[in-house]
Amino acid sequence: MNRIMAPDLQMHRRREVRASAPRALPRRLGGLLGAVLALGAAAAEPELSVTVGGRMATYAPAALLGLPDATTITVRNDVAYKRDMSYHAVPMAALLKGVAAEESIRFVARDGFAATLPAAPLLSQGEGAIAYIAVETPDAPWPALKAGDAASAGPFYLVWLRPERSGIVPEQWPYQIARIESVAPLGRRYPSLLPGAGLSVRDPARRGFRVFEKNCSVCHTLNLGGDAAVGPDLNVPYNPTEYMRVDALRRLIRDPQSLRRWPGARMPGFSSAVLSDRDLNDLLAYLRNMADRKVPVPVAK
Numbered sequence: 346m347n348r349i350m351a352p353d354l355q356m357h358r359r360r361e362v363r364a365s366a367p368r369a370l371p372r373r374l375g376g377l378l379g380a381v382l383a384l385g386a387a388a389a390e391p392e393l394s395v396t397v398g399g400r401m402a403t404y405a406p407a408a409l410l411g412l413p414d415a416t417t418i419t420v421r422n423d424v425a426y427k428r429d430m431s432y433h434a435v436p437m438a439a440l441l442k443g444v445a446a447e448e449s450i451r452f453v454a455r456d457g458f459a460a461t462l463p464a465a466p467l468l469s470q471g472e473g474a475i476a477y478i479a480v481e482t483p484d485a486p487w488p489a490l491k492a493g494d495a496a497s498a499g500p501f502y503l504v505w506l507r508p509e510r511s512g513i514v515p516e517q518w519p520y521q522i523a524r525i526e527s528v529a530p531l532g533r534r535y536p537s538l539l540p541g542a543g544l545s546v547r548d549p550a551r552r553g554f555r556v557f558e559k560n561c562s563v564c565h566t567l568n569l570g571g572d573a574a575v576g577p578d579l580n581v582p583y584n585p586t587e588y589m590r591v592d593a594l595r596r597l598i599r600d601p602q603s604l605r606r607w608p609g610a611r612m613p614g615f616s617s618a619v620l621s622d623r624d625l626n627d628l629l630a631y632l633r634n635m636a637d638r639k640v641p642v643p644v645a646k
């Protein structure tokens with residue numbers, strides 16, 4: 346758990362993924378290339394390509410900030426910079442028009458690093474967390490991410506207001522974004538997540554899957570299906586409905602620290618403002634349904 350907890354290590358892991366190409370160049374050649382790139386920089390403005398809902402659009406920073414929803418936001422305790430930051434930004438919802446809540450959105454960074462998030466929290470504009478694309482502009486460049494390396498989190502960076510309300514974790518703040526694309530819904534990419542096909546349309550377990558997808562899949566896999574790796578799998582080897590009393594499980598979801606308490610705990614509570622009583626009931630119906638639908642667990646060697 347500690348490894349996941351420490352923000353510094355988290356960033357370190359990302360940097361390792363990101364370090365590759367420029368580092369491998371011999372110094373002289375790197376310098377030469379740098380000069381050539383710098384010459385070209387004035388002409389080649391950074392661009393963000395957005396491929397969602399069957400259409401592709403490309404935006405330069407000025408074009409993004411010219412959108413009617415563009416605004417200025419203050420992000421408390423920014424994940425990349427570890428302090429309060431002020432950004433020119435566009436709400437994600439404005440860029441994702443036409444995207445369905447069940448879809449997933451993939452953010453691809455300049456170096457190919459990709460983070461896939463459920464669309465639902467990105468589209469949200471209500472009680473929960475709100476996502477923005479922060480835009481770095483040439484007249485107000487952002488600080489470097491680390492000493493000795495000029496690269497900032499820009500030119501495009503996914504930031505959140507009130508991230509704690511929807512359990513948004515540091516892995517869900519991708520930076521140096523080059524491309525945003527919609528990918529098939531989680532259940533299509535990971536059919537092992539789906540409740541039994543024989544259930545009636547009205548069965549609460551079906552709706553409970555949506556609740557899981559929106560609120561829990563950002564951190565938990567289930568039946569080994571999903572893009573997350575923060576919390577334990579919720580079905581294999583055992584489903585929590587098999588080893589926890591239902592009242593304890595409800596309490597854990599509403600307020601994990603009221604059941605078990607330790608400083609390194611990471612799971613956020615889901616208040617009734619975020620997860621209604623009906624949502625919680627349906628979610629538990631889904632979990633119970635999945636307990637009978639386990640995939641085999643690979644045997645550790």
Ligand code: HEC
Pocket residue numbers: 346511512513514557560561562563564565575576577579585597598601609610611612613615628
């Ligand atoms: C921000 C990430 C995150 C989100 C979102 C999240 N969890 Fe968790 N969950 C964790 C982590 C991490 C743990 C391990 C304990 C800890 O560190 O808090 C955990 C533990 C649990 C446990 C206890 C498992 C055990 O046997 O100890 C259950 C049950 C659980 N989560 C269910 C859920 C459900 C249901 C949702 C959606 C409503 C959810 N979690 C949302 C991160 C998350």
